Amino acid sequence: MTAVFNQIMQEIKNTETIIIHRHVRPDPDAYGSQLGLKQYLKLKFPNKNVYAVGEAEPSLDFIGTFDDINDEQYENALVIVCDTANSPRISDARYASGNKLVKIDHHPAVDQYGDINYVNDHASSTSEIIFDFIVHFNDLSIIDASVARVLYLGIVGDTGRFLFNNTTAHTMQVASQLLEFPFNHNEELNRMGEKDPKLLPFQGYVLQHFDLNDKGFCKVKITKDVLEQFDIASNEASLFVNTIADIKGLKIWVFAVDEETEIRCRIRSKGIVINDVASDFGGGGHPNASGVSVKDWEHFEILAETLNNKL
Structure with a gap:
């Protein structure tokens, strides 16, 4: 090469x-x-x-x-x-x-x-x-x-x-x-690693509103009203994709943010290939860190179920 x-x-x-x-x-x-x-x-x-x-x-x-x-x-x-x-x-x-x-x-x-x-x-x-x-x-x-x-x-x-x-x-x-x-x-x-102090209440929200199942799959949904509640932009919300990464037993997680025209989904995993799923949904990336955009929350749930089935 x-x-x-x-x-x-x-x-x-x-x-x-x-x-x-x-x-x-x-x-x-x-x-x-x-x-x-x-x-x-x-x-x-x-x-x-x-x-x-x-x-x-x-x-x-x-x-x-x-x-x-x-x-x-x-x-x-x-x-x-x-x-x-x-x-x-x-x-x-x-x-x-x-x-x-x-x-x-x-x-x-x-x-x-x-x-x-x-x-x-x-x-x-x-x-x-x-x-x-x-x-x-x-x-x-x-x-x-x-x-x-x-x-x-x-x-x-x-x-x-x-x-x-x-x-x-x-x-x-x-x-x-x-x-x-x-x-x-x-x-x-x-x-x-620094974050604006005004963003930290949002970090607290993420830590209190993740959805983790017993198989080790977790999803976080950041809707438009949550962004407005914490006066935070979608790109600022994305900084917290790894906030839940230290949860014991976590294997795959998806962090989804409403960007008005689409739902941007950041997918992460611990040793499990997930970029094939991202590719199937029109996205891509690395085996353990990928991204994809879906058009609405209904399609997000389909993506989440597909990732969950990986386990």
Whole structure:
């Protein structure tokens, strides 16, 4: 697969403008891989135009910011999409407006939408892949703390602080090398875990309103009136998907939030493959962490019953 790295780098060398995208509803790995790649390329090719685009997630603003570019800048540009399994989830539809499209991802390869596709579903995160990309070209010596910091946060995010089973020996080796750069990882992890005090009553609601059965399946339903009751946005509610993760006997859970036009369902499990169910309902993701949207609460109950049947 390193031959694909060489292909990607050749396209980068041949292009003056590189525009980096990632998925909607970004998480730390989306931020980390996208911004880490941008900073690395700016250091390696200081005369090139390198941009990172997409809508911001306020809770992750501390990681970094994005560029506002016009449509004309896509002409003859190389577009690289990080951490995005399928094309409908790419943030900013202009991704298709460039001269060539590259996909770099660690989700199962369902939609190979790029002209060049690098997918390693054994990697903990796309941030880990970007690190491997840098190392492949012997460029560790040219990156700095700005690159190491965001890649580290991306890896921490997608491994659940190294608690998830996607954490490998290689993941820990990568994290160790990134920690050699001068950034305060304790401070950064504290910022990643911080929540606005106004959200904590909602966390209490979640802990009092989960529906757990004796097989180890649990569902949490956050309806529109609950969001209004706690004056909380749907993206803020999603921060609490793992609030119930420590329940003894829990095996699969689904955290569903009413986003007005759809019910967004985040599915998690402990060692049980659930992305096949997500795929059957039009979503996708990792074996133990996936997502899907359904059109109403009736369809949510069908999804919940399907997940329950996994047990």
